[in-house]
Amino acid sequence: MLRIALPNKGRLADETRELFEDAGLDVRMGAHRALTASLGGEFEAIFVRAQDIPEFVADGAADTGVTGFDLVSESGRELETLVDLGFGRCRLVAAAREDSGIVAPPDLARARRVATSFPRSARRYLDTIGSTAEVVPVSGAAEIAPHLGIAEAVVDLTSTGSTLKVNGLREVATLLESTARLVTRPGALETGDARALALRDLVAALTSVLRARGQRYLMANVPRAKLDAVRRVLPGINGPTVTEVMNGGGLVAVHAVVPSQGLYRTIAELQTIGATGILVTRIERLLP
Secondary structure, eight states, X not given: OEEEEEEOSHHHHXXXXXXXXXXXXXXXXXXXXXXXXXXXXXXXXXXXXXXXXXXXXXXXXXXXXXXXXXXXXXXXXXXXXXXXXXXXXXXXXXXXXXXXXXXXXXXXXXXXXXXXXOHHHHHHHHHHTTOOOEEEEOSSOGGGHHHHTSOSEEEEEESSSHHHHHTTEEEEEEEEEEOEEEEEOTTGXXXXXXXXXXXXXXXXXXXXXXXHTTEEEEEEEEEGGGHHHHHHHOOTTTSOEEEEOTTOTTEEEEEEEEESTTHHHHHHHHHHTTOEEEXXXXXXXXXX
């Protein structure tokens, strides 16, 4: 049984569960607040705090887990990223009050105290810029620290930067960019045992769903004489698939995977070259 550590609450938990369900790994919980759940077959989920997942995986309590790269980095544990899941995007930044005079890393290096809930990451960064500032651990709402005189600067997560601005703070530097990752212990895929095989299956299932997101499957009948133009409009993964249409005369059917962004433009270009019977469908999975 492959044990997977998943976030137990928050937006990261919601997006992770949606991804797993799209991959056919429905969470089957015995009770609303159960700490474990079957994902079907050889997979079992355990639900823990996202910040604890790097420790659970590194210590072998779970074979793999989903958490933010910011938390993996903060843990200091040696873990291997199997899949960048793409959601939960944010940045770990250093920031200071607008009126502090701290506008660049050299200015930050002169700060005496930096407040953060990411003390390890903050310390590593401060060392790189030659700062001896004291790192003040806080459990949350670090952005208030400079206004209370607790610290001259903060290291905190942001997605848009709006919360920092609302609190009168200016970004000084980006320490790292983070997304949700599927992580495991180094070399876990190389053992060749049943767990490694199950882990490979899990990676394949999740990546097939991620690859399909933002893509659509398009079919249309087009004049045979316009195939060169069609290839320019529908490059697809390996070019469009072309098949004969029964009693189609001068028409052939083309099929291709196309980006959903700008799809209206693709359809308009096809119509311009005489395409008819255009059909667009969603893709649940896409394997190379």
